[in-house]
Each structure stands twice: as structure tokens, then as C-alpha cells.
Amino acid sequence: KIxxxxxxxxxxxxxxxxxxxxxxxGARLGNPRAMYMLGECYYFGVGTEADKVAxxxxxxxxxAKTDSSDDDNGERVSLLLALGHCFxxxxxxxxxxxxxxxxxxxxxxxxxxxxxxxxxxAILYGVGMKAEYAAARPPFLRSARKxxxxxxxxxxxxxxDGRGVPKNKDDAxxxxxxxxx
Numbered sequence: 001k002i003x004x005x006x007x008x009x010x011x012x013x014x015x016x017x018x019x020x021x022x023x024x025x026g027a028r029l030g031n032p033r034a035m036y037m038l039g040e041c042y043y044f045g046v047g048t049e050a051d052k053v054a055x056x057x058x059x060x061x062x063x064a065k066t067d068s069s070d071d072d073n074g075e076r077v078s079l080l081l082a083l084g085h086c087f088x089x090x091x092x093x094x095x096x097x098x099x100x101x102x103x104x105x106x107x108x109x110x111x112x113x114x115x116x117x118x119x120x121x122a123i124l125y126g127v128g129m130k131a132e133y134a135a136a137r138p139p140f141l142r143s144a145r146k147x148x149x150x151x152x153x154x155x156x157x158x159x160x161d162g163r164g165v166p167k168n169k170d171d172a173x174x175x176x177x178x179x180x181x
Contacts, residue, residue: 003037007046020047027058035062036079043082043092052092059083063103077115080107084118088127101128108139113148116140120154134164144175152179 003022005012020041026034039058042051059082066076084103087096104122107115116139122128124136137158143151156175159168 003034007037016041016047018047027061030065032062032065033075035059035065036075039079039082052086054092056083056086056092059086074110074112077107077110077112080104081115081118084122088122097128099128111142111146113143113146113151116143116146117148117151117154120151124154133158137164144178149179152176 002012003019003026004010005019006015006022007019008014020038023034023038023041027038035058039055039062041047042058043055044050059079062079063083066079080103084100084107086092087103088100089095101122104115104119104127108119120136120139120143123132123139125131137155140151140154140158144155152175156172156179158164158172159175160172161167
């Protein structure tokens with residue numbers, strides 16, 4: 001938490017290098033939240049030079065030490081999504097689409113809108129499985145109903161194209177308007 005204070009300048013001088021050092025200490029002591037934040041620092045080059053391999057290593061270690069009961073503020077879901085992207089696109093590791101899909105599914109189990117969207121996208125584009133247009137719609141729809149704009153656009157496109165659902169221009173227009181508003 002001291003690292004977060006220095007990272008954001010909350011009650012302490014904003015100092016990314018010092019934040020990185022505190023996250024490193026926490027990670028060495030086995031704290032999964034510190035491991036995740038250290039991975040974020042490596043991924044984006046905050047307080048250190050960007051190193052995607054080190055980021056994936058930190059994310060993987062954090063994932064191994066957390067479960068859904070540890071997620072008090074959504075960091076576990078963010079961790080799963082970050083690690084999923086790394087495995088999907090081969091960032092800092094070999095691409096492993098199957099593992100990426102499993103990580104997206106675990107994140108989506110939280111019900112968080114962005115995680116549902118990522119699962120829908122993985123199903124739609126066949127990440128680690130055969131692409132299934134109709135099966136992608138339910139997670140997109142759940143995400144859209146939670147107000148996630150990219151999902152609203154996708155649900156509108158489903159109705160617009162008539163793939164996976166009957167073609168319905170009125171429904172498509174409704175979702176497009178919701179996304180604008």
C-alpha cells in the first residue's frame with residue numbers, strides 16, 4: 001500500500017521509482033497484490049524499464065497465489081485480463097490461446113463488464129477454440145446490460161448483421177443509441 005501511495009502521490013511524494021521499490025519488496029515477501037503491481041510497473045515501464053517478460057513472470061506468480069476470495073477491489077480480475085492478453089498475443093511469453101481463453105473465462109466469472117466483454121471477444125474470434133458467433137453474444141449482452149460501451153456496440157452489430165440472432169434493425173439502433181448516450 002505504501003507503493004500505491006508513492007505511485008499516486010497519496011499522502012506521499014509521487015515517486016514511481018520508490019513505488020516500484022516498495023512493490024518489489026512486497027513481491028519478494030510473497031504478497032500477490034504487490035506482485036501484480038510490480039508486473040504492471042514492468043509492463044508499462046513505471047519506475048523501471050519496460051520488461052514484458054518480467055511482467056508476465058510477476059502476473060503468473062500473482063495468479064498462482066490468488067483465488068476469487070482474494071479479490072477485494074477487482075485487482076484479481078484485472079490480473080487475469082492482463083495475463084490473458086499476454087498469452088493471447090504472445091506478449092512477454094509464447095502465445096497460448098487456450099490459456100488466454102481460460103483466463104478470460106475465470107475473469108468473466110466475476111461478472112465484471114470488461115471481463116465479460118473479453119470473454120465474448122475470445123469466443124467470437126476463436127481464441128483457444130473454434131470461433132462461435134452465436135455463443136459470443138451472451139457475454140457481450142451481459143456486459144452491455146452493465147453499461148459497457150464496447151459491448152453495447154457489439155450487441156448492436158449482432159442485431160444489425162442478424163448473425164446469432166434474428167436480424168433486427170430497431171434493436172441494433174437501440175443499442176447503438178445507448179452506446180452514444
